[in-house]
Amino acid sequence: xxxxxxxxxxxxxxxxxxxxxxxxxxxxxxxxxxxxxxxxxxxxxxxxxxxxxxxxxxxxxxxxxxxxxxxxxxxxxxxxxxxxxxxxxxxxxxxxxxxxxxxxxxxxxxxxxxxxxxxxxxxxxxxxxxxxxxxxxxxxxxxxxxxxxxxxxxxxxxxxxxxxxxxxxxxxxxxxxxxxxxxxxxxxxxxxxxxxxxxxxxxxxxxxxxxxxxxxxxxxxxxxxxxxxxxxxxxxxxxxxxxxxxxxxxxxxxxxxxxxxxxxxxxxxxxxxxxxxxxxxxxxxxxxxxxxxxxxxxxxxxxxxxxxxxxxxxxxxxxxxxxxxxxxxxxxxxxxxxxxxxxxxxxxxxxxxxxxxxxxxxxxxxxxxxxxxxxxxxxxxxxxxxxxxxxxxxxxxxxxxxxxxxxxxxxxxxxxxxxxxxxxxxxxxxxxxxxxxxxxxxxxxxxxxxxxxxxxxxxxxxxxxxxxxxxxxxxxxxxxxxxxxxxxxxxxxxxxxxxxxxxxxxxxxxxxxxxxxxxxxxxxxxxxxxxxxxxxxxxxxxxxxxxxx
Numbered sequence: 001x002x003x004x005x006x007x008x009x010x011x012x013x014x015x016x017x018x019x020x021x022x023x024x025x026x027x028x029x030x031x032x033x034x035x036x037x038x039x040x041x042x043x044x045x046x047x048x049x050x051x052x053x054x055x056x057x058x059x060x061x062x063x064x065x066x067x068x069x070x071x072x073x074x075x076x077x078x079x080x081x082x083x084x085x086x087x088x089x090x091x092x093x094x095x096x097x098x099x100x101x102x103x104x105x106x107x108x109x110x111x112x113x114x115x116x117x118x119x120x121x122x123x124x125x126x127x128x129x130x131x132x133x134x135x136x137x138x139x140x141x142x143x144x145x146x147x148x149x150x151x152x153x154x155x156x157x158x159x160x161x162x163x164x165x166x167x168x169x170x171x172x173x174x175x176x177x178x179x180x181x182x183x184x185x186x187x188x189x190x191x192x193x194x195x196x197x198x199x200x201x202x203x204x205x206x207x208x209x210x211x212x213x214x215x216x217x218x219x220x221x222x223x224x225x226x227x228x229x230x231x232x233x234x235x236x237x238x239x240x241x242x243x244x245x246x247x248x249x250x251x252x253x254x255x256x257x258x259x260x261x262x263x264x265x266x267x268x269x270x271x272x273x274x275x276x277x278x279x280x281x282x283x284x285x286x287x288x289x290x291x292x293x294x295x296x297x298x299x300x301x302x303x304x305x306x307x308x309x310x311x312x313x314x315x316x317x318x319x320x321x322x323x324x325x326x327x328x329x330x331x332x333x334x335x336x337x338x339x340x341x342x343x344x345x346x347x348x349x350x351x352x353x354x355x356x357x358x359x360x361x362x363x364x365x366x367x368x369x370x371x372x373x374x375x376x377x378x379x380x381x382x383x384x385x386x387x388x389x390x391x392x393x394x395x396x397x398x399x400x401x402x403x404x405x406x407x408x409x410x411x412x413x414x415x416x417x418x419x420x421x422x423x424x425x426x427x428x429x430x431x432x433x434x435x436x437x438x439x440x441x442x443x444x445x446x447x448x449x450x451x452x453x454x455x456x457x458x459x460x461x462x463x464x465x466x467x468x469x470x471x472x473x474x475x476x477x478x479x480x481x482x483x484x485x486x487x488x489x490x491x492x493x494x495x496x497x498x499x500x501x502x503x504x505x506x507x508x509x510x511x512x513x514x515x516x517x518x519x520x521x522x523x524x525x526x527x528x529x530x531x532x533x534x535x536x537x538x539x540x541x542x543x544x545x546x547x548x549x
Contacts, residue, residue, distance in 0.1 A: 057106075094545060139188055
């Protein structure tokens with residue numbers, strides 16, 4: 001979009017280049033002419049450049065704001081200028097910077113994909129199987145971008161050919177047409193993508209990733225205005241193939257999935273690549289800052305790279321704490337997902353602040369400074385501890401259990417915002433949830449129960465697997481909604497999932513006190529960026545805004 005001022009020259013500032021040594025490398029490509037893309041090297045660089053559009057979504061504040069904020073699970077913490085995206089006030093309008101940036105970057109990526117697909121047939125000197133694979137990758141990325149956008153915005157402009165000269169001819173294609181294009185792209189791409197567990201050049205999309213995405217497209221389409229009777233049935237075999245055909249396995253312990261340094265593991269189907277090189281890392285994976293409490297000004301503590309840079313953007317709702325993660329005796333996922341202890345890195349004697357069961361605390365290096373038990377420990381018991389105990393009655397917008405999945409102690413210093421961890425976009429745990437959903441939606445309750453129990457047994461503490469299993473009488477959509485929250489918290493799924501299930505408005509009103517007074521039915525769609533409407537031929541009549549904005 002952006003008046004579609006794009007040229008075949010592809011003025012790329014960052015072009016991803018993948019290495020066979022499992023190390024992401026990047027080259028700066030600039031001052032290139034349009035004909036460059038008609039060469040094998042140019043086509044390769046264009047495909048790699050298309051991947052960079054994914055960095056505008058995964059691991060960014062805009063991506064987390066548009067997927068985790070304003071849901072039943074996460075509400076706002078103390079800091080940040082985007083709280084209205086949680087509270088759904090009228091500040092969330094067509095001038096919203098996040099939707100504008102995402103819109104522009106995704107359409108830039110789409111046009112790069114269009115150029116690859118249109119031009120590939122005329123590129124010579126390139127092995128045919130490699131050319132087909134690169135075109136398939138471009139179709140996957142184009143389908144991915146359109147899929148995210150149709151969920152966020154509803155009818156959108158559907159551009160399937162390269163735009164070389166500026167024009168303002170845009171229109172909002174019906175949701176059914178957008179889904180049809182997405183499905184065509186993925187069905188066309190699947191045969192030509194690598195059929196291995198991971199790509200030879202780690203980070204490229206594979207057949208398994210495309211099948212996983214196509215299945216999710218069918219599940220989402222199946223509850224949309226474009227739904228067809230066989231959508232859920234089409235999703236099921238695709239998900240079973242991902243689970244059984246490529247060698248992916250659930251890791252033995254849930255806590256291993258997001259362990260620092262273990263980002264490339266047997267459960268990861270596809271991830272977005274980031275690096276430690278500041279010249280080629282773009283904005284970096286920023287997920288590490290948003291979910292942390294204000295630990296760094298508490299007694300015995302200072303900020304460090306291990307515990308992270310606490311932005312205090314998102315905190316769990318009481319519903320998430322007390323209902324979703326209620327079972328902490330059998331289910332390991334609360335313990336594995338949230339920080340419950342801080343060890344002193346600032347020795348000395350300090351006055352207490354949130355724990356007034358004792359007047360002062362004294363720490364040596366490495367002593368426990370803060371303990372977050374997750375329950376209301378009695379005052380007398382807290383008084384016996386040599387550290388501060390943060391109990392639920394003292395949680396607020398600054399003090400709360402922080403999510404540890406995204407912590408990045410590999411950053412260069414304690415202020416660095418641009419993290420370098422890969423962002424896991426697809427993993428097998430989610431695939432099991434999607435399969436259970438596809439089965440449940442077809443009335444296959446026993447099969448859905450067995451599928452979900454596989455995931456729950458993995459999530460159990462040692463010796464607790466039997467206690468984690470559920471029966472078919474317990475397997476319904478409400479259970480699946482809560483199980484998804486336990487498994488996927490903070491992984492950029494929740495808002496989109498709630499919308500797919502038709503539960504967004506209902507559950508936000510029930511469980512997010514800060515958002516409940518303002519959320520309206522029209523909030524199941526995001527606002528179209530105003531600058532896009534202004535650039536369209538005919539303005540608002542040619543490219544109308546979503547209702548309510």
